[in-house]
Amino acid sequence: MDKPLTPAALVLGAFLAGGLGFIGHSITEAATNLKALDRTVSVKGLAEQEVMANxxxxxxxxxxxxxxxxxxxxxxxxxxxxxxxxxxxxxxxxxxxxxxxxxxxxxxxxxxxxxxxxxxxxxxxxxxxxxxxxxxxxxxxxxxxxxxxxxxxxxxxxxxxxxxxxFTELNRIKPAMVQQATENAREVAEKFARDSSSSLGKIKTASQGQFIITDRDSNSPHIKNVRIVSTVTYYLTD
Missing domain, CATH: 3.30.70.2970 (Protein of unknown function (DUF541), domain 2)
Structure with missing residues (x-):
């Protein structure tokens, strides 16, 4: 004949059951958060500027x-x-x-x-x-x-x-152009988030592209076109 459980054993069992339930809830919540972190959008931001050769x-x-x-x-x-x-x-x-x-x-x-x-x-x-x-x-x-x-x-x-x-004064205009490219990328990302019924989160990764300097046209080689494309990846949230 089985012995009846003592009060101490009952309390221990209750703690074990509660602990397992908490762990299960934590795992579920962590998995949900991990899945949310996987939701990202990568966009490109463009900045262009015409400058005079120096x-x-x-x-x-x-x-x-x-x-x-x-x-x-x-x-x-x-x-x-x-x-x-x-x-x-x-x-x-x-x-x-x-x-x-x-x-x-x-x-x-x-x-x-x-x-x-x-x-x-x-x-x-x-x-x-x-x-x-x-x-x-x-x-x-x-x-x-x-x-x-x-x-x-x-x-x-x-x-x-x-x-x-x-044109050798790229450092003079570089900060403003990087900011412009980043802002352009965010505008694109925000539109994507709205269209997908999501909210834009923090930046996951950001990559600054190379600055490219070309002649505006063959007849005006003294006028240069400076161009940069930055790539930014944002998290998406509900």
Whole structure:
């Protein structure tokens, strides 16, 4: 015959039953919370801005030919001085102008004889301008024709003769653009949450994309388009 349970055993059983019930409830609640944490939405935020280039590089190139090497050097020096004088007249300083050694080619050493070749020596000259005065450079290019009156034909169609424009002040606009991209991403996420009858929670992860700088168009390389796309993942709640 079974012995009746003592009061102490009854109390112990009640505690065990209550503890197991609490544990079961806690597990259920934890599973529910875990499932809620799995509900996320990933969105991308875009920020774009047009800026003016702050650095300009202009390689002013011309060529000269002659059959006498000494005469060629003299002509090259005279025309180089005229190019430098032109740039200074446009408001540029010596610090912004760089002279390179002329590239002299002796065509008679090329291993073949061209009967139509009139000049033995050919020189290619580059006077480089590196400046932060972008507006002045744009204006100076419009007046380059004055050098033609001095017998200096400036190459302008070759790829190596094209002006180059750079934007090097990204750190100045970066914080505002990152904020704009993040705000844009949140707007998209909030709309998604409303459409799905949810509420937007905290940020789970955020990834800042690379800044991309491109010319606005082929005719305005001095105007740059700066672009960034950030990716943000938010939690969703009921």
């Amino acid at each position: 650095v300009a590089i202009w390689p002013v190139r011309f060529a000269e030919v002659d059959n006498d090497l000494a005469s060629l050097y003299n002509t090259v020096q005279q025309k180089t001085d005229k190019v430098v004088a032109f740039l200074k007249a446009q408001g540029f300083s010596d610090d912004e102008i760089t002279l390179t050694t002329p590239a002299i080619e002796d065509r008679s050493t090329q291993g073949y004889s061209d009967p139509n070749l009139k000049y033995r020596y050919a020189a290619r000259v580059t006077v480089s301008l590196y400046t932060h005065q972008v507006d002045k450079l744009l204006q100076a290019r419009k007046h380059i024709g004055v050098l033609a009156r001095d017998g200096i034909a400036i190459g302008g169609n070759e790829y190596e003769s094209r002006s180059e424009f750079l």
